[in-house]
Amino acid sequence: MTSSSNEGYSTEKVRVSADFLKSKMGNVKPKIGIICGSGLSGLGEVVENKIVVKYSEIPSFVESTVPGHKGQLVFGQISGKDVVCMQGRFHPYEGYPGWVVGFPLRVMKLIGIEMVLATNAAGGINPEFKVGDFMLIKDHISFTGLAGYTPLVGPNDSSFGPRFPPMNDAYDKNLRTLFKQCASDLGYDDFMRDGVYCNVFGPSYETIAELRLLLKLGGDAAGMSTVQEVVTARHCGIKVIACSLITNECILEYDTDKTVCHDEVLQTANDRAHQMQTLVTNSQTSRTHWQPLHCS
Numbered sequence: 001m002t003s004s005s006n007e008g009y010s011t012e013k014v015r016v017s018a019d020f021l022k023s024k025m026g027n028v029k030p031k032i033g034i035i036c037g038s039g040l041s042g043l044g045e046v047v048e049n050k051i052v053v054k055y056s057e058i059p060s061f062v063e064s065t066v067p068g069h070k071g072q073l074v075f076g077q078i079s080g081k082d083v084v085c086m087q088g089r090f091h092p093y094e095g096y097p098g099w100v101v102g103f104p105l106r107v108m109k110l111i112g113i114e115m116v117l118a119t120n121a122a123g124g125i126n127p128e129f130k131v132g133d134f135m136l137i138k139d140h141i142s143f144t145g146l147a148g149y150t151p152l153v154g155p156n157d158s159s160f161g162p163r164f165p166p167m168n169d170a171y172d173k174n175l176r177t178l179f180k181q182c183a184s185d186l187g188y189d190d191f192m193r194d195g196v197y198c199n200v201f202g203p204s205y206e207t208i209a210e211l212r213l214l215l216k217l218g219g220d221a222a223g224m225s226t227v228q229e230v231v232t233a234r235h236c237g238i239k240v241i242a243c244s245l246i247t248n249e250c251i252l253e254y255d256t257d258k259t260v261c262h263d264e265v266l267q268t269a270n271d272r273a274h275q276m277q278t279l280v281t282n283s284q285t286s287r288t289h290w291q292p293l294h295c296s
């Protein structure tokens with residue numbers, strides 16, 4: 001299987017996985033999907049009346065091999081609203097073709113999801129960003145996509161969407177406005193940013209020269225996920241909102257002993273887990289904020 005084909009993919013596989021999940025969901029009928037980034041699995045812990053389904057049980061789901069990603073779906077309620085939460089995602093660098101990384105989003109579509117909130121851990125490129133900041137993603141630069149790695153490669157499955165989907169509206173403008181209002185209500189303005197997420201393949205972190213390039217190109221944060229999910233979701237008409245946690249500083253200077261490692265990423269995620277949970281939980285309840293998420 002190569003990254004330049006979707007060999008192994010079929011609509012039937014998506015249907016089988018969706019039917020399997022429908023048989024496990026009970027009365028839960030989620031329209032909202034939440035994807036937990038590295039170290040942010042705690043978002044799934046706030047789900048009430050949990051129904052947990054391990055990825056290993058779900059037909060055509062693969063394993064999540066990364067520390068900080070649990071590898072299970074959690075169905076239940078957050079603030080009284082039905083949700084499904086992906087505790088763990090699949091990354092291109094784990095060796096999976098694009099369609100496998102995007103596969104859960106098509107399954108979500110078939111079980112009724114209309115809006116996805118994706119989170120991730122990312123390195124801060126923008127010199128004004130601090131470790132621990134949240135960055136609401138307003139756009140992305142997909143170096144993986146531009147290099148030919150995309151979940152939409154191969155014959156188009158027109159039962160999900162068109163051959164040439166637009167991506168200029170990938171991150172829903174109204175939802176972003178509401179999300180920021182919610183963050184503001186919570187007193188999060190000091191660490192709530194917005195910006196452009198640069199998707200790199202990984203798993204090595206970037207060189208200094210690469211990061212300087214990303215900065216020059218307009219990138220605010222670098223990360224190894226999310227974009228394949230967003231492209232798959234938008235292709236099939238799921239609305240998207242995405243938020244990065246800036247877990248580490250990207251090192252743009254040669255004259256330093258600083259470095260970056262996944263433990264630091266997980267530590268920051270752990271330190272900020274509570275605020276991220278509050279934001280996600282509150283986002284679904286406060287005032288008019290998530291009215292669009294009722295997806296009526």
Ligand SMILES: O=P(O)(O)O[C@@H]1C[C@H](O)[C@@H](CO)O1
Nearest residue numbers: 037038120121224225262265
């Ligand atoms: O799944 P996310 O994007 O949150 O995880 C990031 C990217 C790599 O998997 C890992 C690097 O530390 O964290």
